[in-house]
Amino acid sequence: ERLNNDFQFLDVARQDPTKKPIDVRKAEFVEIYHPFTQPEVEGQSHRCLACGNPYCEWKCPVHNYIPNWLKLISEGRIFEAAELCHQTNTLPEVCGRVCPQDRLCEGACTLNDGFGAVTIGNTEKYIVDTAFAMGWRPDLSHVKPTGKRVAIIGAGPAGLGCADVLTRNGVKAVVFDRNPEIGGLLTFGIPEFKMEKTVMSRRREIFTGMGIEFRLNTEVGKDVTMAELLQEFDAVFLGMGTYTYMKGGFPGEDLPGVHDALDFLIANVNRNLGFEKSPADYIDMAGKQVVVLGGGDTAMDCNRTSIRQGARSVACAYRRDEANMPGSVREVKNAREEGVEFLFNRQPVEIVGDGTKVTGVKVVETQLGAPDARGRRSPEPIPGSEQILPADAVVLAFGFRPSPAPWFADIGIDLDASGRVKAPAEAEFSYQTSNPKVFAGGDMVRGSDLVVTAIWEGRQAAEGILDFLDV
Ligand code: FAD
Ligand code: SF4
Numbered sequence: 001e002r003l004n005n006d007f008q009f010l011d012v013a014r015q016d017p018t019k020k021p022i023d024v025r026k027a028e029f030v031e032i033y034h035p036f037t038q039p040e041v042e043g044q045s046h047r048c049l050a051c052g053n054p055y056c057e058w059k060c061p062v063h064n065y066i067p068n069w070l071k072l073i074s075e076g077r078i079f080e081a082a083e084l085c086h087q088t089n090t091l092p093e094v095c096g097r098v099c100p101q102d103r104l105c106e107g108a109c110t111l112n113d114g115f116g117a118v119t120i121g122n123t124e125k126y127i128v129d130t131a132f133a134m135g136w137r138p139d140l141s142h143v144k145p146t147g148k149r150v151a152i153i154g155a156g157p158a159g160l161g162c163a164d165v166l167t168r169n170g171v172k173a174v175v176f177d178r179n180p181e182i183g184g185l186l187t188f189g190i191p192e193f194k195m196e197k198t199v200m201s202r203r204r205e206i207f208t209g210m211g212i213e214f215r216l217n218t219e220v221g222k223d224v225t226m227a228e229l230l231q232e233f234d235a236v237f238l239g240m241g242t243y244t245y246m247k248g249g250f251p252g253e254d255l256p257g258v259h260d261a262l263d264f265l266i267a268n269v270n271r272n273l274g275f276e277k278s279p280a281d282y283i284d285m286a287g288k289q290v291v292v293l294g295g296g297d298t299a300m301d302c303n304r305t306s307i308r309q310g311a312r313s314v315a316c317a318y319r320r321d322e323a324n325m326p327g328s329v330r331e332v333k334n335a336r337e338e339g340v341e342f343l344f345n346r347q348p349v350e351i352v353g354d355g356t357k358v359t360g361v362k363v364v365e366t367q368l369g370a371p372d373a374r375g376r377r378s379p380e381p382i383p384g385s386e387q388i389l390p391a392d393a394v395v396l397a398f399g400f401r402p403s404p405a406p407w408f409a410d411i412g413i414d415l416d417a418s419g420r421v422k423a424p425a426e427a428e429f430s431y432q433t434s435n436p437k438v439f440a441g442g443d444m445v446r447g448s449d450l451v452v453t454a455i456w457e458g459r460q461a462a463e464g465i466l467d468f469l470d471v
Helices: 038-045 055-059 066-074 078-088 092-098 120-133 157-168 198-210 226-232 261-273 297-309 329-337 406-411 451-469
Strands: 149-153 172-176 213-215 235-238 258-260 289-293 313-317 341-343 346-353 358-371 377-381 387-390 393-396 438-440
Touching: 038 066, 038 120, 055 066, 066 078, 066 120, 078 092, 078 120, 092 120, 092 198, 092 451, 149 157, 149 226, 157 172, 157 198, 157 451, 198 213, 226 235, 226 406, 235 451, 258 261, 261 297, 261 393, 289 297, 289 358, 297 313, 297 329, 297 393, 329 341, 346 377, 358 393, 438 451
Parallel strands: 149 172, 149 235, 172 213, 235 438, 258 393, 289 313, 289 393, 313 341
Antiparallel strands: 346 358, 358 377, 358 387
């Protein structure tokens, strides 16, 4: 019997969708969660208290109408729920999969007070996956074309967010990307066990059906110039991400067998998707003792990709403790379940080798000292606590710094001291750069962050562009 009453949270416990068996997860590059069933999603969504001032909505970076779509789905009104999800979010089924809900919407749920937050992310994913499978598509029949055209550089979440809002307002969006598929890091970064690539190919069909044009395999600055785009289009949006790899700055980082995280992940995706140019590009962890350095989402993805490639062992060394890891709690748990060994409070000081290849990582133990300028407690090495972690492959996952294009200066785009494009949210036209015709958002403006924050900035920049174009 299905329970549906105002005190459902007392009778029905929070439930996440079930996961596939560990031995399957350790071998397959497919999503690890089974989808919710309709009775499960109804039971879970009806646990929502419909708080008068929903904190989840405020904590969600795109301010989704969460309690409203939870109510619709609890009543089985899938198409209306999908429509509402799309009013605030360009890629709801993606965010449902990859957002760190524990520190966003679900972290703010009132039911965290001992009852367990509503499973918001998986419900968002369910609504949109189910609506698409049932044939629902965004309805743009009421949109009147304005005759304006905007070029978007980058088909990542920021560029797609911008293209979506422009298209819904009658502006033609033409999206350029150097990659052969849309998605940015969603396709060429985040692995399939978090989000299968069919999610993005389905989106490409939907966006194309909405009237967005994609020009893929096209690098701006090489295959087409910015001057041409500024000439041809009424405005340009930059959503080009951040692609300078951070280094540790210690000896041995250039030894054979030491890899940058994104090189490793992209090579794996390229093989799985059939985009591999040469088999030599693939980085194979089969049978190896792998040490991953870092504690964010990228590190978790490298850990779990190594496991699936058949690594003999995977150890992840991070310089702070578990409570201070930047990665999503859920993904750390998933990595641990799949056999990753975590070594906390270990700071790498050197990568050691035998002259021809890596043989280990020298780490020193740390203790957490006083908070730094951002309030994070900085790790301090404990003298004499060095040890060598044996390794025949090492992955550096220290994050990314901005990667401004050389042609930014030619078109008058100002950067801040760290190389991020200056495009203030509070400008007269939000996210406008120092070149009035050019807008920007996502990682290249805020520094590497999240899918959902990139979507938000792309959407907000589209609002700025609409005001600028006066349409
Ligand atoms: P990107 O996604 O980087 O997209 C930029 C696009 O611009 C790319 O497709 C690039 O090819 C294109 N481009 C750049 N220059 C040019 C040019 N000159 N011409 C044509 N095209 C160009 N976030 C989460 O929320 N959850 C996660 O679980 C998560 N996991 C992550 C795992 C990894 C391994 C990484 C690296 C990041 C992860 N992130 C995660 C962060 C998230 O992916 C990014 O914050 C987000 O993708 C940024 O979006 P963006 O649109 O700004 O940039
Ligand atoms: Fe939560 Fe992300 Fe969905 Fe917002 S977009 S409701 S933060 S899962």
